[in-house]
Amino acid sequence: MGTELHQQFTPYVARDDEEYMNKNQLMHFRKILEGWKAELSQDIDRTVHAMQDEVTLFADPNDRASQESDMALELRNRDRERKLIKKIEETIARIDAEDYGYCESCGVEIGLKRLEARPTATLCIDCKTLDEMREKQVAK
Numbered sequence: 001m002g003t004e005l006h007q008q009f010t011p012y013v014a015r016d017d018e019e020y021m022n023k024n025q026l027m028h029f030r031k032i033l034e035g036w037k038a039e040l041s042q043d044i045d046r047t048v049h050a051m052q053d054e055v056t057l058f059a060d061p062n063d064r065a066s067q068e069s070d071m072a073l074e075l076r077n078r079d080r081e082r083k084l085i086k087k088i089e090e091t092i093a094r095i096d097a098e099d100y101g102y103c104e105s106c107g108v109e110i111g112l113k114r115l116e117a118r119p120t121a122t123l124c125i126d127c128k129t130l131d132e133m134r135e136k137q138v139a140k
Contacts (some may be wrong), residue, residue, distance in 0.1 A: 025101070026098075040084060106127055
């Protein structure tokens with residue numbers, strides 16, 4: 001799926017005396033995010049070109065319905081990726097503002113491992129867990 005981080009990167013190894021979210025760490029995450037964004041943009045462009053090339057008018061209604069269904073699914077996936085690109089851009093802006101890596105809710109460090117697993121994370125694991133528990137309670 002396109003919303004997964006496909007590119008391979010070397011995990012950041014922090015030194016014991018290293019300050020959290022220093023210049024090197026911020027550059028590391030910027031590189032990950034920019035690579036991910038570029039990959040998603042290429043996928044979207046590829047889909048647009050493929051859809052333009054594959055427009056075929058089928059005489060058989062079943063074939064036409066199948067093609068339309070495939071296109072609708074592809075468009076939904078690309079819309080999801082477009083939203084993810086927006087989130088990546090917002091995350092890069094947080095790096096520029098030097099707010100990256102800290103929980104939006106409580107202000108604690110999110111952690112390097114969590115950010116490498118989900119570079120667009122805005123909540124620490126505790127706040128995210130509480131948020132998910134609230135969502136489950138509201139859904140009932």
